[in-house]
Amino acid sequence: MKVAIVTGAAGGMGRAITDRLLADGLQVVGVDIDGAALLTMAADREGFTPEAVDLTDPEAIADLFDRVTTRFGGVDALVNNAGTCFMS
Structure with a gap:
């Protein structure tokens, strides 16, 4: 079983990426x-x-x-989709 982490998974592109990876048979850890x-x-x-x-x-x-x-034994893919903005 392949495991992917998708950041920014709850909306827009992150949700679409999550759905595609799930359709391809991966376990997806959605982070948001x-x-x-x-x-x-x-x-x-x-x-x-x-x-x-x-x-x-x-x-x-x-x-x-x-x-x-601990749960999955490792991570096979990381989709770093979350965006952050730091103002100074």
């Missing part, structure tokens, strides 16, 4: 800051694991990878 949207997606997508994570927090990212590797 919008936990409610992820849970809605999980309700009708077999093979989808929702993970509400703030990707601006390095510790939260490390915890995410710990959970994913």
Whole structure:
């Protein structure tokens, strides 16, 4: 079983990428800051694991990878689709 992580999975391109990977038979860990949207997606997508994570927090990212590797044994693909903007 191949495992992919898709960031920004809850909307737009992230949702489309997630659906394509699921259709291709991958297990998909969908990561987004919008936990409610992820849970809605999980309700009708077999093979989808929702993970509400703030990707601006390095510790939260490390915890995410710990959970994913513990559950699935590793990650085969990362789609880094989430966008962040830092204003100074």
